[in-house]
Amino acid sequence: MLELENVEAYYGDSRVLQGVSLSVKDGEFVSILGRNGVGKTTLIRSILGLMDRVEGSIQLDGTDIKRFKTHDRALAGIGYVPQGRGILPKFTVRQNLMLGTFANPKSNRGNGARIAEWVFELFPILREFLDRRGGNLSGGQQQQLAIARTLLSEPKIILLDEPTEGIQPNIVEQIEQVLIDLNRKHGKTIVLIEQNIGFARRASQHFAIMDRGQVAARGPVQELTDQLVHRHLAV
CATH class of the missing domain: 3.40.50.300 (P-loop containing nucleotide triphosphate hydrolases)
Structure with a gap:
């Protein structure tokens, strides 16, 4: 790989x-x-x-x-979740997630693209906060958002x-388990x-x-x- x-x-x-x-x-x-x-x-x-x-x-x-x-x-x-998370604080959770579709060659790259439902199954809190600005989330919630955004690009490697x-x-425990499941269950x-x-x-x-x-x-x-x-x- x-x-x-x-x-x-x-x-x-x-x-x-x-x-x-x-x-x-x-x-x-x-x-x-x-x-x-x-x-x-x-x-x-x-x-x-x-x-x-x-x-x-x-x-x-x-x-x-x-x-x-x-x-x-x-x-x-190549998908990347940077140190410090790198979410856009003035963008909503929805807008931050939509950015992930731009790096997905299978999607419309933001033009009519949709946020995949499985993202909310991995990180349920993001559905609740879709219209909240990213900068108003806690550090842990921002990290979940950053990982979800990267996953929406459907990368070969994260x-x-x-x-x-x-x-x-x-x-931390939730994030650990999500990453382990992404590897073990989804390859x-x-x-x-x-x-x-x-x-x-x-x-x-x-x-x-x-x-x-x-x-x-x-x-x-x-x-x-x-x-x-x-x-x-x-x-």
Whole structure:
């Protein structure tokens, strides 16, 4: 599904990623772990085409997308839920959700497109707040909105950057379960940037730990030992 080989990424002349190789299979749930500032978000930005310069190979379904514009990568099937959620605060919940249809090549891209009913089955609170401005939702509700908006693009792969950060525990549990169900029951391919080790262990099949712009460890989630966590993730 997603194949990165020897990827190096730059902010100006500063190299942030150093020879990162990563493979995500169709239907897999992979967690990318690491301390703050080790390159996790830069990795996501490289996949999305948001870096100043990227070297190496990035392939989606066998197609080299490194030269694709960001919007073309979205149309190719990459869905993204950013850190901080990225909802439009003055838009209503309905309007925020409609934006997701613009990246769905199967829809009318906003022109007469409809919000799929299954979105409200996943996140019932959104139906209740359809005409409420996004900025008036709680942090947890905004995160549900951000995930729902991304799902409406019907992506091949979903990239999430710390979706549980700063959210009340009961909503965290709901979001965790939705992501697990999307993967297990609906076969969605998910790449999760996360510092919540418990979540990563519960949800993932595989993990990769980043340190200083490189992949320091990887493997099946059963190999995410306390020793690895202490060595690479303890503050």
